[in-house]
Amino acid sequence: MSRERxxxxxxxxxxxxxRWDPAxxxxxxxxxxxTEGVLGEIAMSWGLLQPVLTGRVNHAEWxxxxxxxxxxxxxxQQAQAAVDEWQRYRGEVDPQVLTFVREVRASGVPVGLATNATDVLDADLAALGLEGELDAVVNSSVVGVHKPATEYFQAACEALHTPPSRVLLVDDDDRVIAGARVAGLSAHRWSGPxxxxxxRAALAPNG
Structure with a gap:
């Protein structure tokens, strides 16, 4: 059975x-x-990460x-200095993906950002020059639930004023892809540009 476009x-x-430069x-x-890799290992440990992704603590507390x-x-003192220096880097926009987002929006298809993020997301978007580049920003720390929860995807579809069956998600996490499909969305596992x-073909009028 084919899905609606x-x-x-x-x-x-x-x-x-x-994208992030691991260097x-x-x-x-x-x-x-x-120790190499320790900053990400500690920050991404679920006990510390889950509360900040759901808005129970803020980014600074994390x-x-x-x-x-x-x-x-x-x-x-050294630990705090290391964390402060690490946090000054806020990643880089993938120019090919941004071009794609602009193309999609120009064709009349709304584009939302679906992210597990903290309360610094808006500041990051501004710092990266992404203000005004998206029709909706769905931040887990604002919604109060994170991907891959069905409730998260329901909130995302509502933000786009589009039923789940007509929404395509692009994500690089297999668990998120599976969760989106359970919630009724189409989902594509991102592997790169x-x-x-x-x-583009999937979103084309005759795609």
Whole structure:
């Protein structure tokens, strides 16, 4: 059974529209005598990450908890300095994905950002020059639930004023893809800019 053509698009932020250079964190870790990979390992540990993604703590509190976890190995002052330097880097926009988003919007298809994020998301979007580039921004820390929860996708579809059956999600996380499909959306597992040709065809009027 063929699906209805998507009339709205949701794109993930980290790993799709925004990319991160791992050399930045590695350089900070070397400079402060930290184990390679430890900043991301602590920050992404679910016990610290889940509360900030659902808005129960703010970004500053999350980073303070990362610094506290590092302090026993390098001291409080060094740990805080390392976290502060790491956080000054806010990633980079993938220019090919941004071009695609602009094309889709110009064709009359609304595009929303679907992201598990913190309360600094709006500041990040501004810093990266993305203000005005999206029709909706669906931030888990504002919604109060995170991907891949069905409630998150319901909120995202409502933000686009489009039923789930007509929304296409692009994300780089298999669990999110599965959750979106359970919620009734179409979903494409992002593997890189090589996917754009397929996505353009999927969103074309006769796609």
């Amino acid at each position: 998507a009339t709205a698009l949701l794109v993930d932020f980290d790993g799709v529209l925004r 930045v964190a590695a350089g900070v870790e070397r400079a402060y005598g930290l 980073m303070a908890s990362v610094a506290a976890a590092l302090a026993p190995s390098v001291g409080e 090589g996917d754009l040709r397929y996505l």
